[in-house]
Amino acid sequence: MSLLVKICGLSTGETLETALDAGADMVGFVFFPPSPRHVSLELGRDLGRQAKRRALKVALTVDADDATLDNIMDALSPDILQLHGKESVARLRDIKQRFGRPVMKAVPVATAADLAVLPGYAEVADRILFDARAPKDATRPGGLGAAFDWRLLENLELKLPYMVSGGLDAHNVAEALRVTRAGGVDVSSGVESASGVKDPEMIKAFIRAARATQDASQELSVR
Numbered sequence: 001m002s003l004l005v006k007i008c009g010l011s012t013g014e015t016l017e018t019a020l021d022a023g024a025d026m027v028g029f030v031f032f033p034p035s036p037r038h039v040s041l042e043l044g045r046d047l048g049r050q051a052k053r054r055a056l057k058v059a060l061t062v063d064a065d066d067a068t069l070d071n072i073m074d075a076l077s078p079d080i081l082q083l084h085g086k087e088s089v090a091r092l093r094d095i096k097q098r099f100g101r102p103v104m105k106a107v108p109v110a111t112a113a114d115l116a117v118l119p120g121y122a123e124v125a126d127r128i129l130f131d132a133r134a135p136k137d138a139t140r141p142g143g144l145g146a147a148f149d150w151r152l153l154e155n156l157e158l159k160l161p162y163m164v165s166g167g168l169d170a171h172n173v174a175e176a177l178r179v180t181r182a183g184g185v186d187v188s189s190g191v192e193s194a195s196g197v198k199d200p201e202m203i204k205a206f207i208r209a210a211r212a213t214q215d216a217s218q219e220l221s222v223r
């Protein structure tokens with residue numbers, strides 16, 4: 001299966017266009033006011049129109065209530081809901097039932113013990129996104145440009161598709177994929193020139209670097 005590349009935290013038409021043109025499979029919009037990448041419903045609506053049918057639109061939320069999700073559904077009509085907070089398995093089930101969209105659950109990782117939640121989430125989620133566990137005093141649970149020890153996923157056997165994120169950039173994405181064997185990668189800080197400011201050249205370089213790993217593995221399998 002081909003590698004999924006997600007560029008997250010897009011908040012301008014120009015950088016969204018760069019990500020779409022460069023071949024991002026998923027584009028993520030952050031609906032979480034404390035984030036420097038937060039987009040209003042109005043902006044989300046515009047960006048969603050621009051991305052429609054060109055890439056999967058992902059709405060990133062953190063412990064959002066139904067009213068907030070209702071508004072996001074109306075504005076962005078996301079293809080996927082990325083739940084990046086402490087949502088329980090029961091809450092995932094509610095969200096899936098109520099909103100009828102695939103759910104990608106972010107799982108924070110610092111130690112092997114963090115993987116104990118997987119069997120529960122695997123029953124309901126459509127996809128898992130592994131991210132570095134944020135420090136206790138962080139203002140947000142992700143998007144901090146911090147990586148986790150990818151070797152924790154080395155022997156992972158998960159029936160569900162999974163992606164890896166946290167501190168990825170054009171220089172380390174190949175190694176992250178080699179170690180984790182993830183089916184997709186997700187980046188935000190690693191394609192920014194300053195917090196919340198996406199850089200078109202860095203977006204292109206990231207997508208190129210991620211795709212190059214795919215080309216290399218295909219070459220190996222035909223030989």
Ligand SMILES: O=C(O)c1ccccc1N[C@@H]1O[C@H](COP(=O)(O)O)[C@@H](O)[C@H]1O
Pocket residue numbers: 008009028030032035036037060062084129131140141142143144145146165166167168186187188189190
């Ligand atoms: O991007 C944010 O501001 C954000 C806020 C709250 C939760 C998650 C957030 N971002 C996601 O975190 C990971 C890792 O990001 P980074 O590449 O290390 O900056 C990624 O999935 C972002 O979508």
